[in-house]
Amino acid sequence: MPISPEVLKAINNEAQQIPIREERWPELAVELNQLRAAAEAALAVHDFDRDPAEFFALLHSRRA
Amino acid sequence: MAQQLADELQNLSLCEAADLVKTGQVSAVEVLNACVKQIDTLDPVYHAFVRQDRESALARARWLDAIRSAGESSGPLHGVPMAHKDMYYRSGRVSACGSRIRSKEPAKTTATVLRKLDCAGSIDLGGLAMVEFAMGPHGFNAHLPRALNPWDHDRVPCGSSSGSGVAVASRMVYASLGSDTGGSVRCPAAANGIVGCLPTNGLVSRRGVMPMSWSLDCVGPLTRTVRDAARILKVIAGPDSLDNTATATPVPDYESELERTLGGIRIGIPQGYFDEDLDSDVQTAIAASLDVFRQAGAALVPAAIPKSVSVASDLHPLVMKAEGSANHRLWKRAHADEYSDEVGKRLEAGFFISAADYVNALQYRAFALGDFLDAVFSKVDALLTPVLPIPTPTLEQTAYRSGPGYLKMVVALTRNTRVINFLGLPALSVTCGYTSEGMPTSFQLVGRPFSESLLFRLGHRFQMETNLHRTIPRALERDRLDLNRLGIPRR
Numbered sequence: 001m002p003i004s005p006e007v008l009k010a011i012n013n014e015a016q017q018i019p020i021r022e023e024r025w026p027e028l029a030v031e032l033n034q035l036r037a038a039a040e041a042a043l044a045v046h047d048f049d050r051d052p053a054e055f056f057a058l059l060h061s062r063r064a
Numbered sequence: 065m066a067q068q069l070a071d072e073l074q075n076l077s078l079c080e081a082a083d084l085v086k087t088g089q090v091s092a093v094e095v096l097n098a099c100v101k102q103i104d105t106l107d108p109v110y111h112a113f114v115r116q117d118r119e120s121a122l123a124r125a126r127w128l129d130a131i132r133s134a135g136e137s138s139g140p141l142h143g144v145p146m147a148h149k150d151m152y153y154r155s156g157r158v159s160a161c162g163s164r165i166r167s168k169e170p171a172k173t174t175a176t177v178l179r180k181l182d183c184a185g186s187i188d189l190g191g192l193a194m195v196e197f198a199m200g201p202h203g204f205n206a207h208l209p210r211a212l213n214p215w216d217h218d219r220v221p222c223g224s225s226s227g228s229g230v231a232v233a234s235r236m237v238y239a240s241l242g243s244d245t246g247g248s249v250r251c252p253a254a255a256n257g258i259v260g261c262l263p264t265n266g267l268v269s270r271r272g273v274m275p276m277s278w279s280l281d282c283v284g285p286l287t288r289t290v291r292d293a294a295r296i297l298k299v300i301a302g303p304d305s306l307d308n309t310a311t312a313t314p315v316p317d318y319e320s321e322l323e324r325t326l327g328g329i330r331i332g333i334p335q336g337y338f339d340e341d342l343d344s345d346v347q348t349a350i351a352a353s354l355d356v357f358r359q360a361g362a363a364l365v366p367a368a369i370p371k372s373v374s375v376a377s378d379l380h381p382l383v384m385k386a387e388g389s390a391n392h393r394l395w396k397r398a399h400a401d402e403y404s405d406e407v408g409k410r411l412e413a414g415f416f417i418s419a420a421d422y423v424n425a426l427q428y429r430a431f432a433l434g435d436f437l438d439a440v441f442s443k444v445d446a447l448l449t450p451v452l453p454i455p456t457p458t459l460e461q462t463a464y465r466s467g468p469g470y471l472k473m474v475v476a477l478t479r480n481t482r483v484i485n486f487l488g489l490p491a492l493s494v495t496c497g498y499t500s501e502g503m504p505t506s507f508q509l510v511g512r513p514f515s516e517s518l519l520f521r522l523g524h525r526f527q528m529e530t531n532l533h534r535t536i537p538r539a540l541e542r543d544r545l546d547l548n549r550l551g552i553p554r555r
Contacts, residue, residue: 012415016415018396018397018415019396028413032417039379039382042375043424045428046427046428050427050430052426052427054430055426055433056265058433059265059266059433062433062434063264063313064511064512
């Protein structure tokens with residue numbers, strides 16, 4: 001289910017409390033849905049055991 | 065005579081200037097004066113500097129001359145004036161980071177990289193213009209006068225290290241440190257016709273540097289030659305007891321490797337992602353640059369780009385925004401009206417990214433890096449891609465507006481660069497030709513982790529074969545003559 005401007009406003013009121021102009025909510029919802037889609041795409045190869053720190057370890061273990 | 069000396073000094077590379085000071089053929093004060101003269105002539109119009117520290121620079125130049133007279137040298141950058149993106153802290157000095165919010169707060173610490181440059185003998189001439197809090201690719205900052213591209217004033221200098229690109233290309237300083245989270249060193253280097261280096265993530269300390277996105281930020285030099293970049297990276301790279309993300313491994317002597325032949329080196333030609341939506345002028349320049357490498361003895365090998373690169377490209381803004389917004393949370397609550405409209409809006413989405421999505425994106429980085437190393441670097445030693453897939457945009461094209469056309473242009477600007485930050489790999493941006501409208505365009509050489517030595521070797525050979533790095537920016541010569549003759553126009 002896509003993120004709606006109303007949901008974002010509710011989160012903001014309850015938690016973030018960032019001053020955001022009214023006309024921005026629809027634009028923000030579009031942007032957040034794009035970012036959510038990116039996150040969903042990454043889940044295709046999600047590995048329960050993968051530690052985020054593996055990235056930095058890999059940089060060193062596969063160095064030139 | 066003094067004018068002739070100044071002109072000659074301005075057009076030297078950093079290494080050439082440093083070597084002349086080292087051998088006593090010119091003094092550090094003379095080199096500094098040449099830079100100051102260029103700044104006086106151009107900067108009232110070019111707006112590369114936000115702060116000039118002339119008194120301290122002159123005092124330091126005199127001291128460096130005095131110790132050289134006594135037979136001592138500070139190091140490989142002895143007597144070379146530099147200036148840096150205004151986000152490198154020096155204790156007691158204000159670094160505004162392109163913002164209003166930090167415009168009055170003196171730094172409490174000095175960046176490790178500034179300390180290293182000081183120890184190597186460089187002279188810090190001041191702070192350079194940047195996009196507010198380094199958040200934006202085309203170089204505009206609503207709080208500052210517009211920094212001008214010395215090739216064409218109607219085109220953007222790119223960013224976020226906009227002042228660094230302009231100051232180095234227009235010969236105001238010999239080199240500058242920028243920062244690169246999604247292309248902020250390589251894009252202004254490309255737009256201004258100079259060299260930009262993105263080191264491997266963790267090779268250079270970030271202690272005392274304004275954070276934008278902790279897991280993506282890298283410190284890198286902008287220079288006119290590859291040799292200059294190699295010399296600076298050797299100085300600033302390596303361990304830092306104050307930054308445990310900085311690598312503990314020894315830093316090679318990059319300069320000593322520059323003249324090695326290219327025989328046996330395989331350069332990858334991307335098949336997928338990096339070859340999509342390319343402007344025809346950019347495509348022509350890239351093809352010509354590959355031919356230069358082929359003639360120099362390198363093998364050109366097709367390199368299939370894995371699909372994970374597209375996913376990585378889409379995840380980059382998620383990571384950057386989540387980390388960036390977290391840094392700005394308190395200020396956004398209390399001082400929202402002190403942000404420019406454009407940057408204020410850029411920060412907003414990051415407050416609504418879920419922690420689970422953010423951590424999943426970080427987990428994906430290891431997968432994407434492994435996938436890329438397996439797919440690309442099992443077959444080639446370096447990958448050559450355009451930096452900007454399009455010609456440097458005009459001011460009009462980048463004027464902030466809503467809508468798909470504007471967003472497409474902004475996304476295109478960092479399409480080829482941000483994914484390299486996400487993968488943590490090193491990249492070197494080098495001018496490789498000109499568009500039909502006379503704007504420089506660049507390739508980036510991407511390598512395995514910590515393969516900067518190879519990238520410098522390739523980039524240096526390209527500059528030696530083509531001499532493109534000697535080209536004076538188109539508008540710069542005209543401006544220098546006009547501004548010297550007519551005085552400073554008021555804008």
